[in-house]
Amino acid sequence: MKLIGKGDKLDKYRGHLINGDELKPQEEAMLQKYRRANALMCCGYSRGQTLTLMSKETELSESQLFAIIRxxxxxxxSVNEVDKAGMKYIMYENFMLAGNLARKEGDFKSMVRAYENASRLYDLFSPDTHLIDPREFLRPGVIIYSTEPAVLEEQQRQDIEDIDYTDAE
Incomplete structure (x- = not known):
């Protein structure tokens, strides 16, 4: 890829993410810091909270952490400027994560509640509508009786025509 003009320091990271370009070990470590900052902001932390959490994890100065977040x-x-669909997806992933954690801990009520909340975001869950109503199986079907000979003969003729004799043997 040929650049026109002077690029910025993030071009090598964009090249790695888009084209799979190789990075040096120092650059890989820096990319991990960028990813960590982005992950914290995706989890709902503000820039200040991200700064505080990353300062506890690393031994970098505050100005370096501000630069990493920027x-x-x-x-x-910017996670704060994503559209509604992006926020919905982030919330869905968080609910799914909470459901998986609850399942690992054996808390099945919390698991079901988290999965229901996740499915409600995409209108996949509605407690009022069921695909199958079990009462439908309890009601007898409507049967129409006829004693008229012409109708019975016609029905018998149709039943005979419906049978495929090769399958009957």
Whole structure:
């Protein structure tokens, strides 16, 4: 890829993410920091909270962490400015994660509640509508009786015509 003009320092990371270009070990470590900052913001943390959490995880200065968060937003986009569908997807993933954690802990009521909340986001769950109503199987079907000979003869003729004799043997 040929660049026109001077690129910025994030071009090598964009090249890696888009084209699979190789990164040096130092650049890989920096990309992990960018990803961590983006992941924290995707989980709903503000920039200040992300800064605090990352300062506990790493031994970087506050100005370096501000630069990492700023560059992460340039690289991956601002989570705060995503559209409604993006926020819905993030909430769906969080509910699914909560459901999976509840299942691992054996808390099945919380698991079901989390999965129901996740499915409600995409209108996949509605407690009022069921695909199969069990009462339909309890009601007898409507049977129409006829004693008229012409109708009975016609029905018998149709039954005979419906049978495929090769299958009957």
């Amino acid at each position: 560059d992460s937003i340039k690289l991956f986009g």
